[in-house]
Amino acid sequence: MPSRSSDTRPKASWALTLAALGTLLFLHVPMWIIFLYTLTPEEATYTFPLPGFTTKWYGVALQRPDLWRSLTLSFQVAAIATVVALILGTFAAAAVYRSNFFGRESISFLLVLPIALPGIVTGIALRTAIGGLDIPFSFWTIVIGHATFCVVVVYNNVLARFRRTSATMIEASMDLGANSFQTFRHVVLPNIATALLAGGMLAFALSFDEVIVTTFTAGQQTTLPIWIFSQLSRPRDRPVTNVVATIVILITFLPIFFAQKISAEASDTEGETK
Template structure:
């Protein structure tokens, strides 16, 4: 039996929630303000014209398209590389296995600024021109980790004899992957993939070093701080980003929670 939370605990929880979410509320509020240059409170007036204004901004649309493309490609690369790495580390014992595992996880623990500088000097010394692909490579460094961790955890929870059982019953390697391995890691891939997508979509630091003159959505929003034009447009964009990212995070949580009951078999 769980005892009821005390009043103090309830207040503390409420305080934490407010602390976390009041800033989001402010963003929401100023998306409707009539004042286009500064944020004043209370709002001088309420309008929805910034929503229409946002639709017409081509620089914004270009940034959004680039961000979506980068996130998609980086996530796909992460799904393939992360799964392969997890399979290698789980299935076989080789010299330096723990070191490989450590090196794979390192980029997400390292400050982005370090990864960024490292990539920038690599790109510079190899004379690679900045392009869509330099951004993707930068993002892949930390996207691979999220998939790798999720898939490896799932491999460790599933019984090793499942693969042997499949081969024993006449399935070749491809059939075993399609009918046994993939269904068992599907939710881990989805969760890892969504997290990778979200990480890539709002990445600023590494992108700054690998994008050159290109503008992704987070960099576009960042630039609005210093060169504001129709300030509330940024709020409208932020609002959409919140709406879009809340859905996959909610789904990812549901998926991993559900499968933790049944993963063992």
């Protein structure tokens, strides 16, 4: 095992460091700019520098019943899609981990397809299928659509954790007289708990701000991203849209951040124990 310690690492040239830093800023600064614009008193344009400073748009946004409805809907959709993804993803990961069977390699391929193919393909495919079966577009058609691409996130997280968990622990538990259920409850579950949490949070974030598939599978329902999308092509409430966009960033930021932190720490401890 080659040494992973940082002291043997060469020093990066200043040009490389600068380029890396530049790319990182390029990735992040645009999101801060939305926040900046929530504070502008200007309603009709995106004038920069801001002509003044106000926090009134937050209050205006909070008074809008249509926004509250969309926010609630997005929460409900994301919550149910996450639960479905947690169940299906964990099952698939367990099956792939514990046995070798014909077509095992295709499972990953099948699960990753909904995020590998452009969202529009998934969206229009679901729309023709749902329409062809004369199923009315509803809350549940949105959930079904979201679950298809959330499964793979849970699956990847849980499978990676399974592979890090040593099989001897499970054998030891069984040897000591625990039955399968006890082993699951006291050995497997504590081991994969944070992976479930990470996968679940990512799935939630993914569903909460999904727009492409949703435009095809929603009927009259307006999720928060659909609301923002309608403002993109025909901006009517610019300041309120800025506030909503900031709220979406905040709501998705925390789950994503913690999910990444959990996965990073999991692979870090793996490096230490090796």
